[in-house]
Amino acid sequence: MTKSLGPAYLRAQFKRQSYYRFNTVMAVGGAFLAAMVQYFIWRSVAHTSASSVEQISTYAIVATAYALLIPTTTVANRIGNQVLKGTISYQLLRPTSFFSLNLWTQLGTTLFLFLTTAVPLSIAYGWLFHVRLMLNSPVAVLSVLLSAALGYLIAYQMGFLVGLIAFQTVNIGGFISLYEGIMTFFGGTILPINIYPQILQHIVAVTPFYAIQYVPLRGLTTNGVRPLDLLIQAGWVLVLAPVIGWFFRINIQKIDVAGG
Amino acid sequence: MGEEHVIQVSELTMTYQVKENQTTTFRDSLTAMLHPHYRQIPALKGISFQVARGDILGYVGENGAGKSTTIKSLLGILKPTSGTITVLGHDPFTHRKENAPRIAALMGQKSQLWWELPLMDSFKFLQKMYGNVGPTEDQWLTTMIERLEMTSFVHQSVRELSLGQRMRGEFVATFLHHPELVFLDEPTLGLDVPTRKRVLDFLLEINQREHTTIVFTSHEMADIEKVANRLLLLNHGTIAYRGDVQDFVGQYRTLRDIQAAGHVDPSRVLQPGVTIFRRNKESVEFLVDTTKVNDQQMLTQLSQLPDVTGVQFLPVNLETILAIRGERHD
Numbered sequence: 001m002t003k004s005l006g007p008a009y010l011r012a013q014f015k016r017q018s019y020y021r022f023n024t025v026m027a028v029g030g031a032f033l034a035a036m037v038q039y040f041i042w043r044s045v046a047h048t049s050a051s052s053v054e055q056i057s058t059y060a061i062v063a064t065a066y067a068l069l070i071p072t073t074t075v076a077n078r079i080g081n082q083v084l085k086g087t088i089s090y091q092l093l094r095p096t097s098f099f100s101l102n103l104w105t106q107l108g109t110t111l112f113l114f115l116t117t118a119v120p121l122s123i124a125y126g127w128l129f130h131v132r133l134m135l136n137s138p139v140a141v142l143s144v145l146l147s148a149a150l151g152y153l154i155a156y157q158m159g160f161l162v163g164l165i166a167f168q169t170v171n172i173g174g175f176i177s178l179y180e181g182i183m184t185f186f187g188g189t190i191l192p193i194n195i196y197p198q199i200l201q202h203i204v205a206v207t208p209f210y211a212i213q214y215v216p217l218r219g220l221t222t223n224g225v226r227p228l229d230l231l232i233q234a235g236w237v238l239v240l241a242p243v244i245g246w247f248f249r250i251n252i253q254k255i256d257v258a259g260g
Numbered sequence: 261m262g263e264e265h266v267i268q269v270s271e272l273t274m275t276y277q278v279k280e281n282q283t284t285t286f287r288d289s290l291t292a293m294l295h296p297h298y299r300q301i302p303a304l305k306g307i308s309f310q311v312a313r314g315d316i317l318g319y320v321g322e323n324g325a326g327k328s329t330t331i332k333s334l335l336g337i338l339k340p341t342s343g344t345i346t347v348l349g350h351d352p353f354t355h356r357k358e359n360a361p362r363i364a365a366l367m368g369q370k371s372q373l374w375w376e377l378p379l380m381d382s383f384k385f386l387q388k389m390y391g392n393v394g395p396t397e398d399q400w401l402t403t404m405i406e407r408l409e410m411t412s413f414v415h416q417s418v419r420e421l422s423l424g425q426r427m428r429g430e431f432v433a434t435f436l437h438h439p440e441l442v443f444l445d446e447p448t449l450g451l452d453v454p455t456r457k458r459v460l461d462f463l464l465e466i467n468q469r470e471h472t473t474i475v476f477t478s479h480e481m482a483d484i485e486k487v488a489n490r491l492l493l494l495n496h497g498t499i500a501y502r503g504d505v506q507d508f509v510g511q512y513r514t515l516r517d518i519q520a521a522g523h524v525d526p527s528r529v530l531q532p533g534v535t536i537f538r539r540n541k542e543s544v545e546f547l548v549d550t551t552k553v554n555d556q557q558m559l560t561q562l563s564q565l566p567d568v569t570g571v572q573f574l575p576v577n578l579e580t581i582l583a584i585r586g587e588r589h590d
Contacts, residue, residue: 090372092337094389095360253339257332 072159079163140224150233188214272343318488364439368446390437423450481579
């Protein structure tokens, strides 16, 4: 490589990155939120009893498998890639709802992941780590299943909303980073939210991120999901539906379809 | 249904906003990142046209003329800056779902097929999506597969296909649901000569049998001349010609493209009414205005040149005409 070629590549890539400047801002925001989670985690560990540690570790272990099924990032990336390549044109020309089309596609992905990763992982966790779920009745099991379904739907709606941003910005990598940071902090992706200070728990509880993963996972470790939490989840599904319709109508007017 | 004009466009304007920053140094790149500048680019400047049912419209123009912008606007996936568009009686942007079962598009540089799946799976999926299931529809699918000689690879995954094979698959996917209006954007991209002929014959057959209206954009002028009956010529966002293909070609009937093979010294032939049209490796093509120099005179002059080994009259077709106009900046 000649002396000038390396810096030329460096300059070219720097210019490419600077095209998507908002992504940079979003990525920084996401990393900051993830750091805050780490702070609270380790502060909490120092003040936690052994039995609580077992509950926390069960949550954390099960969360690693559960997180694979959360559709948000996949949906957002799928829509973003379609906009980037210009194939979004075909999706918008179909006689089907863009929302439904993506939902069914995502369900196919989730089913595959469920069977090939979540189920084997869960069996392995039970065998290797002696993870035991605290579900002592059919009602508890049903409540968790319903909560998981509602959480999935909310996660899909959030991913769809992030994906719609691509209609205007094309590249949504930074938004996805920010979302993942928010989910780590507000959604209990790694550890249960009850390790946070009380005031933070109250704030987090009114966000949709809380309803996506923390509610069903907590149900797995505390013998079911409370009816109030199920209502909150259902409420978020209903609130996000018109928001999605409005956001779609706004962004479709500004879509930047690539290619000639 | 039953409208005389399938497409009606009035004063369509599209202006893009693009980022423009000098980025020759690192400092410039940082500045561009923090304070981007934008400029307006007028892609379409108040164009108006209509397309009648059953027409095959050849929509041509140089790169960047605004063809794809027009197509995207007609499909309802790009909102124009101003103007009105009616497709199948509806505003395509606000009635995209209503129009969807009745229109189709093939965008040569983008694929509508499922990349990892066998080609047949894509077809079956699209049949279900449009509600075209049953023996009749399967027969239509089979007819298209046989017509385009795809039987040998229809069960292969799309990503394993050659460009020509994939393009044939795109054709089938486009016409599966019997659309009334079809937009073909560079549909013969990557096709070899026999396949291109097969595809274009197939297009003509569908148009004649089902009265499908087709808007065809291509840089292959021979394709346009073969299938299109109407021509829309776009030049830097404005319409330079709208009308019959043959009428357009007929406007240049006084021109001749005469090819002289061998080591030709053009200066011995150039005169008022004669210009050099094209230099090839072993020949020179002259453009002759027969209102100033007649065929026989030109033939005599060229034949008398010692190094000319042959003289041939080439057709002044659509491609030639557009090349002439491009050089004249018409």
